[in-house]
Amino acid sequence: AQTVTQSQPEMSVQEAETVTLSCTYDTSESDYYLFWYKQPPSRQMILVIRQEAYKQQNATENRFSVNFQKAAKSFSLKISDSQLGDAAMYFCASAGTSYGGSQGNLIFGKGTKLSVKP
Amino acid sequence: GAVVSQHPSWVICKSGTSVKIECRSLDFQATTMFWYRQFPKQSLMLMATSNEGSKATYEQGVEKDKFLINHASLTLSTLTVTSAHPEDSSFYICSARPVGRGVKETQYFGPGTRLLVL
Numbered sequence: 268a269q270t271v272t273q274s275q276p277e278m279s280v281q282e283a284e285t286v287t288l289s290c291t292y293d294t295s296e297s298d299y300y301l302f303w304y305k306q307p308p309s310r311q312m313i314l315v316i317r318q319e320a321y322k323q324q325n326a327t328e329n330r331f332s333v334n335f336q337k338a339a340k341s342f343s344l345k346i347s348d349s350q351l352g353d354a355a356m357y358f359c360a361s362a363g364t365s366y367g368g369s370q371g372n373l374i375f376g377k378g379t380k381l382s383v384k385p
Numbered sequence: 386g387a388v389v390s391q392h393p394s395w396v397i398c399k400s401g402t403s404v405k406i407e408c409r410s411l412d413f414q415a416t417t418m419f420w421y422r423q424f425p426k427q428s429l430m431l432m433a434t435s436n437e438g439s440k441a442t443y444e445q446g447v448e449k450d451k452f453l454i455n456h457a458s459l460t461l462s463t464l465t466v467t468s469a470h471p472e473d474s475s476f477y478i479c480s481a482r483p484v485g486r487g488v489k490e491t492q493y494f495g496p497g498t499r500l501l502v503l
Contacts, residue, residue, distance in 0.1 A: 311494065371417075372431055
């Protein structure tokens with residue numbers, strides 16, 4: 268079974284500042300992937316960043332980076348130089364790869380609402 | 386690339402009627418498509434997984450006779466809410482996983498369909 272926990276229902280950041288969103292997970296799978304998705308007011312889910320668990324190097328995508336601590340089962344998202352357009356719900360998700368089990372199904376956390384102050 | 390569309394984006398229907406929602410992958414083929422339900426201010430809940438040419442796999446607690454899923458081609462999956470009732474009102478989101486590395490491939494999301502049952 269997989270679970271994803273986001274302990275911060277809401278976060279706020281000043282424009283141009285840096286913010287970190289927390290996520291912890293639990294999984295029995297040996298091979299899995301972790302994701303951060305963004306859901307703006309339009310409600311379109313947008314992939315922000317993806318991390319393959321077998322890779323030690325933290326994934327980065329422009330202003331977005333993760334701190335992946337496999338032993339601690341922690342997967343936080345850091346947004347640098349925050350912009351007004353970053354305001355959205357952010358969902359952390361995990362997906363196992365076992366064909367007999369979840370077949371790569373995404374398990375989502377409850378989300379963190381990020382506000383960006385001008 | 387990796388665009389997924391949903392139709393309709395918004396539907397209002399009377400209680401007891403059936404509603405069909407289409408999910409299309411526009412620029413890629415998808416062996417697997419997923420259907421999610423999202424209540425206001427909540428996370429996405431996986432309803433079912435559909436594979437092209439085979440029966441859908443429903444999550445526990447989801448009525449397969451009420452939520453009919455058909456994955457007729459590698460670019461189209463449909464969700465039919467049969468005999469809809471007000472409690473079925475929700476935001477329905479589909480996602481598609483491109484043909485490629487199977488369960489290791491990232492899912493791409495449609496823009497969602499808002500259903501209101503009167």
